[in-house]
Amino acid sequence: MSDEIKVDVKMDLKGLACPLPVVKVSQQVKKMKVGEVLEAETTDPGAHADFPAWAKSSGNEIVKTVKEEKSAKFYIKKLK
Secondary structure, rough: OOOOOOOOOOEEOOOOOOOHHHHHHHHHHHHHHOOOOEEEEOOOOOOHHHHHHHHHHOEEEEEEEEEOOEEEEEEEEEOO
C-alpha cells in the first residue's frame, strides 16, 4: 500500500509569520472541493500548533506533517 498523498493545491508560505499562514490556508481551503488536499509549506514555527488547532475548529483534517530542516509541510484535507 502506498502512503503517497495526491496533492491538489500547493502553497508556499515560507517567510510568513503568524497568523498569515493559517489565514491564507483558510482562504484557499474555502475555494476547494471536499476531499481535495492542500500542501502548505511554511517556516513559521507556530504553525505546528496553529494548523492542527485550525483544522480541528474548521472541521478539516491534517493528514500528514513532514518536518524538514528549515520548513514544514502540512497536508490538509478538506472534509466539509
